[in-house]
Amino acid sequence: MKRLILYVKRHKLKAIVLALLLVSYYFCLPRTLFKDPTATVITSASNRLLGAKIASDGQWRFPKSDSVPDKFKTCIIAFEDAYFYQHPGFNPVSIAKALRQNLESGSVKRGGSTLTQQVIRLSRKGQSRTYFEKIKELILATRLELKYSKESILAFYASYAPFGGNVVGIDAASWRYFNRNAEELSWAESATLAVLPNAPSLIYPGKNQKLLLNKRNRLLKKLLSNNSIDSLTYRLSIAERLPQKPYPLPRIAPHLLQKVAKTHRGERVQTTINSKFQEQTNAIVSKHYNILKQNEIYNISVLILDVKTRQVLTYVGNAPTDKKHQKDVDIIDKPRSTGSILKPFLYAAVLDAGDLLPNTLIADVPTNFGNYVPENYNKEFDGVVPAKKALSRSLNVPSVLMLQDFGLDRFYHYLKALKLRDVKYNANHYGLSLILGGAESNLWDLCKSYANLSSTLNHFNASSSEYFSNEFCEPTFLASETIDFGQKSSEKTLFDAASIYLTYESLKEVNRPEGNESWEFFDDSKQIAWKTGTSYGFRDAWAIGTTKDYVVGVWVGNADGEGRPGLVGVQSAAPILFDVFDVVPQSEWFSTPYDEMREVKICSNSGYRASTICPDIELNFIQISGLKTRACPYHILIHLDEKEQYQVNSSCENLDKITHKSWFVLPPLMAYYYKSKNPFYKALPAFREDCNTNSAAFMEFIYPNESTTVFLPKDFDGNTNPLILKIAHSKPETTIYWYLDSSFIGITNDIHEKAIIPEEGPHNLTAVDAFGNEINRHLVISL
Known part of the structure; x- marks a missing residue:
């Protein structure tokens, strides 16, 4: 070292030059x-x-x-x-x-x-x-x-x-x-x-x-x-031959490639895609595309999510169509009309709130809400239908009535909590049509929501009956990302596990498409909770299903929004859904979350909690929140003669000869439609002619008190003031059912007042109480 120092002192110029050369050499290579x-x-x-x-x-x-x-x-x-x-x-x-x-x-x-x-x-x-x-x-x-x-x-x-x-x-x-x-x-x-x-x-x-x-x-x-x-x-x-020409590069997930390129351009990205699932799904989509294009239906998208990891396993953004029909458009994240695909979320929300039980009867009668008149797909009515059947059969009228009773704003809160990005406007913008396709969403968000619900149920059963704070999270298609589900808590994240489980039990009973009708009779058949949706004008067909391990979502339609006859969820999207479910491994059905459920007595006829006079009772597990639901309102105790042919009372029959019997009674309009589907339904027997029935309940209109013309003025903002209907009843606590032109418009209890804004022209107003008493008024509306 001393020699080096002496050399540098004697040859300073050479040392400086050498040092500069070494520095230049060190930095000569670009970073x-x-x-x-x-x-x-x-x-x-x-x-x-x-x-x-x-x-x-x-x-x-x-x-x-x-x-x-x-x-x-x-x-x-x-x-x-x-x-x-x-x-x-x-x-x-x-x-x-x-x-x-x-x-x-x-x-x-x-x-x-x-x-x-x-x-x-x-x-x-x-x-x-x-x-x-x-x-x-x-x-x-x-x-x-x-x-x-x-x-x-x-x-x-x-x-x-x-x-x-x-x-x-x-x-x-x-x-x-x-x-x-x-x-x-x-x-x-x-x-x-x-x-x-x-x-x-x-x-x-x-x-x-x-x-x-x-x-x-x-x-x-x-x-x-x-x-x-x-x-x-x-x-x-x-002996091997030389290659003769270049091959095209694989195009197994072209739309996912587009998505990745937006944020990882020029990078090599390992995704979560299962190449086997992806290629098999591509083949399934290609097969169905060749069939559907004969009906001028050109676009299909499919998504498969892993429930446990929230990873994207298959990403098919579009069918192998042509440029004219927008083959390069990735439809998975594009907003489309939801049709009925949101109904399970409403059903789960109502169960979660404890407003009804799975088999509670819901009205299914002609109904109008101002200018909005919902109809069932088959144009028929059942009178009343169990809530779970209304969901599994995707009945529109019961769903709208359920939404009205539950509250539009309350349900809107649940949708925002699900992080459905395309539900952009306030609740009043959508109105009651929200549950029938009035809003838009995309396949990504919908599959994500179903995966979140399934994962909530899985985690609840796998842990000590606990929920995760970040359960409702975004899926990932990047292998480098791992989903963090957050902290465990005894507080539910959105829906409780029992409400989700009961919703899936209903969706498991949805009728499968043609060719799969007898699926439930095969022991090895896959149990899938699934739902279809069809938008107004046959523009969008949806099918989304979930098992314990996988969520499969399918959308079918035309990217330009053109509707086609036959573009219906159960006909166009559901067959693809079940073909794709045949690709993924079979899963066991969800475990029952008993810690969020209680066994109670249920009235077999009405689905409500059994009252003391319900004749047929069964034990069912319900969600804990359902314990607050009321007892069966449809069974009443009536008094019959010895042959049980007529109703009697003490004015016409000795007390020791009167038979007391519980009777299942529906309001008249519900009963009218219910009888057409249930021939064993028995209407109330008439009173025997010699009986005094003056003590029976009665009612009358306070307003309008006679057939008249009613003028509806406008306020300072130009809005039409409503018509206030009023009725007096001898038993105010009695339920009254209101109908305008034979369409059900609502129920009142205690205070019998109803505000409506009818269209201009003549109308028939009908009120029916729980005892079957009926009054009518004819009126003409002038605006």
């Missing part, structure tokens, strides 16, 4: 060797290539890979740089031989460059091949060797070497010329690619085949001579 744009590449969860988007400069240049396939590594070293692992970045012997040969010929015939020097030359593209440039490359090559390992230098070469045409790098070349991963190439194929960068513009597959074949075979002969391959491998390799 980033290659700045070329790269293709966007996506792979499956198992690292299988799903697709690639060409680089912005028009080159098939995949992002740099840190590893080089062993066969290609052996081939390229044998062909280009046999002493690669021994030299410091340049080979003096090769340089001397090249210099002598070039001087003898008077031109540049041989380069003598090592692989390290070639990496430098590739990074300094466009530089003339002069001796001065060679000196620069030599210096930079030694610096490269000091900074990077030999394996990293090989990776640079393999990633950025030209392979003919617009193909750059071993990864892109192996797919373009052999249609598979570089790791899967044979010795002959690896040798073919190894000789291409030596003269990429002169020889590449499909051009100068004889010259390419000779180069490949000479390399294979060299590999045989240095014992890299045996004689059998050599004979088999030279």
